[in-house]
Amino acid sequence: HRQLFEAEDEGEGENNGAEEEAVIGFWSGFAWLAGMTVFIALLSEYVVDTIEDASDSWGLSVSFLSIILLPIVGNAAEHAGAIIFAFKNKLDISLGVALGSSTQIAMFVVPLCVTVSWGMGVNMDLN
Numbered sequence: 001h002r003q004l005f006e007a008e009d010e011g012e013g014e015n016n017g018a019e020e021e022a023v024i025g026f027w028s029g030f031a032w033l034a035g036m037t038v039f040i041a042l043l044s045e046y047v048v049d050t051i052e053d054a055s056d057s058w059g060l061s062v063s064f065l066s067i068i069l070l071p072i073v074g075n076a077a078e079h080a081g082a083i084i085f086a087f088k089n090k091l092d093i094s095l096g097v098a099l100g101s102s103t104q105i106a107m108f109v110v111p112l113c114v115t116v117s118w119g120m121g122v123n124m125d126l127n
Contacts, residue, residue: 075101 024032051070055062060069082097117124 051062051065054060055065058065078097078101082094085091085097086094114124
């Protein structure tokens, strides 16, 4: 709590309207963005291949693994990170993870369920 007021006191003498200085240039940022996009695409292919291999060896459907099991494991890792940050007194990060997860559910999963239920002929609304 004290850090919030100290940060406000430090910022009083500075020009608050000044723009922040760029850390990297446009083309460097573009190169990093392109590189990370390729890296994430490769990792995504690796995950898909792993899910297909796990489906064959475990005798489970690819749909079950990708729709049910993968999000559960992903959220478990996310919440474990939030707990670790809470133990390290990083409450802002911990709350950010918790609020981000609930926002994802509120903004995507619930409306998707309502839309799918309408398509199935089930009368469901947001109540």
